[in-house]
Amino acid sequence: MLMKADARQSPESASIQKATRDIYLPPERRQIAGGGTPHISAKDFSVYYGEFEAVKKVSADIFSKYVTAIIGPSGCGKSTFLRAINRMNDLIPSCHTSGSLLFGGEDIYGKLTDEVLLRKKVGMVFQKPNPFPKSIFDNIAYGPRLHGVNDKKKLMEIVERSLRKAAIWDEVCDRLDKNALGLSGGQQQRLCVARTLAVEPDVLLLDEPTSALDPKATAKIEDLIQELRGSYTIMIVTHNMQQASRVSDYTMFFYEGVMVEYAATAHLFTNPKDSMTEDYITGRFS
Amino acid sequence: MNLGTRKILDRSFTAVGIGSIVLMALALMVVVVPIVSNGVGAMFFTGTVEHRKMLQSEFKRGEPRELAGEVAAAERYRARVYEMLAGFEAEMERMKPEQKAEYEEKYSPVRKTLQELLGPLPGDPAPMLTRFKYGQTRWEKAEERLHDLLYETKWDTSNPDVMSKEYFVSQATGFEGTSLAQLFPYVEKNIRKILLPKFTIYWGFLTDSSVDSHFFGGIWPEIQGTFFLAIGAMLFAFPLGVIAAIYFTEYAKPGFFNSMLRSANSTLAGVPSIVFGMFGLAFFINTLKVSESKSVIAGALTLAIMILPTIIRAAEEAILAVPKTYREASLGLGSTKWNTIATVILPAALPGILTGGVISLGRAAGETAPIIFTAAVSVGSAIGLADVFSSPTPALSWNIYNLASEHEAAAQIRHVQYGMVLALVSIVLLLNLSAIVLRARISKKLKG
Ligand SMILES: Nc1ncnc2c1ncn2[C@@H]1O[C@H](COP(=O)(O)OP(=O)(O)O)[C@@H](O)[C@H]1O
Ligand SMILES: [Mg+2]
Numbered sequence: 242m243l244m245k246a247d248a249r250q251s252p253e254s255a256s257i258q259k260a261t262r263d264i265y266l267p268p269e270r271r272q273i274a275g276g277g278t279p280h281i282s283a284k285d286f287s288v289y290y291g292e293f294e295a296v297k298k299v300s301a302d303i304f305s306k307y308v309t310a311i312i313g314p315s316g317c318g319k320s321t322f323l324r325a326i327n328r329m330n331d332l333i334p335s336c337h338t339s340g341s342l343l344f345g346g347e348d349i350y351g352k353l354t355d356e357v358l359l360r361k362k363v364g365m366v367f368q369k370p371n372p373f374p375k376s377i378f379d380n381i382a383y384g385p386r387l388h389g390v391n392d393k394k395k396l397m398e399i400v401e402r403s404l405r406k407a408a409i410w411d412e413v414c415d416r417l418d419k420n421a422l423g424l425s426g427g428q429q430q431r432l433c434v435a436r437t438l439a440v441e442p443d444v445l446l447l448d449e450p451t452s453a454l455d456p457k458a459t460a461k462i463e464d465l466i467q468e469l470r471g472s473y474t475i476m477i478v479t480h481n482m483q484q485a486s487r488v489s490d491y492t493m494f495f496y497e498g499v500m501v502e503y504a505a506t507a508h509l510f511t512n513p514k515d516s517m518t519e520d521y522i523t524g525r526f527s
Numbered sequence: 528m529n530l531g532t533r534k535i536l537d538r539s540f541t542a543v544g545i546g547s548i549v550l551m552a553l554a555l556m557v558v559v560v561p562i563v564s565n566g567v568g569a570m571f572f573t574g575t576v577e578h579r580k581m582l583q584s585e586f587k588r589g590e591p592r593e594l595a596g597e598v599a600a601a602e603r604y605r606a607r608v609y610e611m612l613a614g615f616e617a618e619m620e621r622m623k624p625e626q627k628a629e630y631e632e633k634y635s636p637v638r639k640t641l642q643e644l645l646g647p648l649p650g651d652p653a654p655m656l657t658r659f660k661y662g663q664t665r666w667e668k669a670e671e672r673l674h675d676l677l678y679e680t681k682w683d684t685s686n687p688d689v690m691s692k693e694y695f696v697s698q699a700t701g702f703e704g705t706s707l708a709q710l711f712p713y714v715e716k717n718i719r720k721i722l723l724p725k726f727t728i729y730w731g732f733l734t735d736s737s738v739d740s741h742f743f744g745g746i747w748p749e750i751q752g753t754f755f756l757a758i759g760a761m762l763f764a765f766p767l768g769v770i771a772a773i774y775f776t777e778y779a780k781p782g783f784f785n786s787m788l789r790s791a792n793s794t795l796a797g798v799p800s801i802v803f804g805m806f807g808l809a810f811f812i813n814t815l816k817v818s819e820s821k822s823v824i825a826g827a828l829t830l831a832i833m834i835l836p837t838i839i840r841a842a843e844e845a846i847l848a849v850p851k852t853y854r855e856a857s858l859g860l861g862s863t864k865w866n867t868i869a870t871v872i873l874p875a876a877l878p879g880i881l882t883g884g885v886i887s888l889g890r891a892a893g894e895t896a897p898i899i900f901t902a903a904v905s906v907g908s909a910i911g912l913a914d915v916f917s918s919p920t921p922a923l924s925w926n927i928y929n930l931a932s933e934h935e936a937a938a939q940i941r942h943v944q945y946g947m948v949l950a951l952v953s954i955v956l957l958l959n960l961s962a963i964v965l966r967a968r969i970s971k972k973l974k975g
Contacts, residue, residue: 361861
């Protein structure tokens, strides 16, 4: 098999040691995750658009089953870094990388890596809700069908389980055959989460999942992330500092492509090491 | 810019916009109204007993007994005409030679017009062409012939400074003092009883073959040929075009070769259709020898090449218009590229692709030049599906041109030509309309 989530290695790197040293976790969280095991490890990892280096030599470990938030001003490379993890950037012809990025110990950009399998393991939810113009059922069943589940009963099970996990089952259970584009923005976004969960990924990448939603829908998505924490390794890009502090265990601060600081969330927000981080979280620039 | 100026500008733009739309609508009316009103005349007209005779003997249409009654009724009035002719012919025999010669010269056009009006007269040899077997089948034509019979057209050229003027001289005066003089008032008075005009609806115009190169009958072979050619062209061009569009949008690496291909495609879309016609003859018939000579398949292939660039471009645009987010969603779920194309991109692009397809279908149906050398014949019967590989076919577009310009009696069968134009315009309009409906329905389904 290409990549197993439990085949974990911990490359010794200065930044990782720094991150673990800075980690502050409430005890109950520590139990859920069984400590910080790296799931995704970047080492001197850069992403370029042509000549332009959008992500600059990032070295960090993303810990298994924890929620890691990425914050930073617009254009600092948050999305680029996130999309590098499931190779969504492959869609951009000019985009290329250097350094190493490991997922469960295997090189994401390795020559033999099958990006299709990778994306099955590393699901992504985008900024703008993007359901297919198909029925709610077909949206959720899309992934399982791709991966060979065709039995109607089994599909129904998966659809229900995924929609329940995404806390939207009660709202849509009586109209699974209706077009998903008829749902509200917030419902669509939770549907997209359910669709991603249906292929049973290990990692969930969320790129500003609430920026297109109203406060009520945002609260629902945040609740959902709370529900899912502990079951999935979650990475969430957000503009909203409150959101980052509410939902995440760890936070990364990016500035102009550089990962300036990476620490346990409570720690980073109360006790930032870097003056840039402090300026950003106190709202001196954005 | 201050508010007042802005409002004035807005208003004047509205006026210009509405004006141009109205102008366009008027221009369209100028084209469409005559087409429809004349074309409808091919199916709805006042037909004479001659038309019913023709339908009965050429197509076995109508009630034979009823027709026999009508013919008998008409013959009663015609018999008097025949008597007068016979009487005058006998009278001429008794004349002095120079007088006889003079009357014969005047009599011969009268007799000929009567032939045209009533069909073969007693004593005439059986005509070879079907068109001479019957009198005037359409009342408005009969009225024209009647006028020819009653009046001689003369031109007043006395004043060289103005255009010569047309004037009519009663034919009867030419025969004054002879027994024929009474013929003219008799025919004029009894023309309705002789021809029995009756409002006729002739749907057979759409479903019958033509008789005697479109003198009588319908345009079914042309309609069928048009469908064969257009649908045949689609069968080749549509799958090929969609595949090419997928290649261009999803697989082609940007570069010299790719941009060459693209500009070649754009150029092809602008090549005059007659060039495709010549190409079709040279390539499909002379080089590939898909058929001995003109055939439906050669025409369909030529049309396919002609519409291919349009289909490719429409499909390309439709595919590019599919939101990037669908692609990301699908790939993000671990879908392969091909799977994403097949299950997400193509369904979402379908309305645009189909619209391009149906509009191209309409274009293939309407083009004349590509089929002149490859598929079209001016007169022919409807061919079977099995014959498409070997037989040419008549087709609406080509036959409209042919009837307008090359037919030996174009002026006498204008109604057929207009009928064909109406049929062709209707087919193209229907196709475009169905494209709009199809597009709306699929878009609605996609939007939920
Ligand atoms: N497709 C692209 N081509 C070239 N440059 C890009 C592309 N996408 C993003 N960039 C650039 O990369 C930088 C990081 O972008 P992004 O990761 O989207 O930032 P963020 O998500 O933090 O707002 C920006 O300067 C942006 O202009
Ligand atoms: Mg972004």
